[in-house]
Amino acid sequence: MSRLTGLYSLSRICLTFIVSASLIANAQADDASTRSLDEAIQLESNESSAISEMWRGNYEGAFLRLPSESSDPRSWASVELKLGSNPVMFHYFSYPEQEINHNLEFMEEESESLLLTDESDEKYHIYKQGNKVLLESSFINKLMGRPEIIELNRFQ
Structure with missing residues (x-):
């Protein structure tokens, strides 16, 4: 056993x-x-x-939304971009539209420019001109009813 x-x-x-x-x-x-x-x-x-290594950082810019009312603070609009991740965060604020936020996707990068798009297929072109970083956007152009180039300031 x-x-x-x-x-x-x-x-x-x-x-x-x-x-x-x-x-x-x-x-x-x-x-x-x-x-x-x-x-x-x-x-x-x-x-x-x-893709965004040389562009990494936070950018902000402001422009005159209503040119005839330049002394009124409500006539200004501001944009903010947070580059460094995919999707890129885009924030727009103005008195008439209030807040608009978009997630932007990378499309292409060249040595001095970056092309992004949002879910509505609007294009955002960020480029360097001398020491300035500029933004052109079909989204903002539609809101303004005219072409608009926004100077962006980089901050960390």
């Missing part, structure tokens, strides 16, 4: 060992696939952030 008990204990130990080894192998495989997925996400994140 003691020999049968010993054999039973030995088979339980072997079965426990086999199950444990199988669980460890599955966990390692899951960890490797999770690691490769994390690496792919990190690589994609690095690629999208590399």
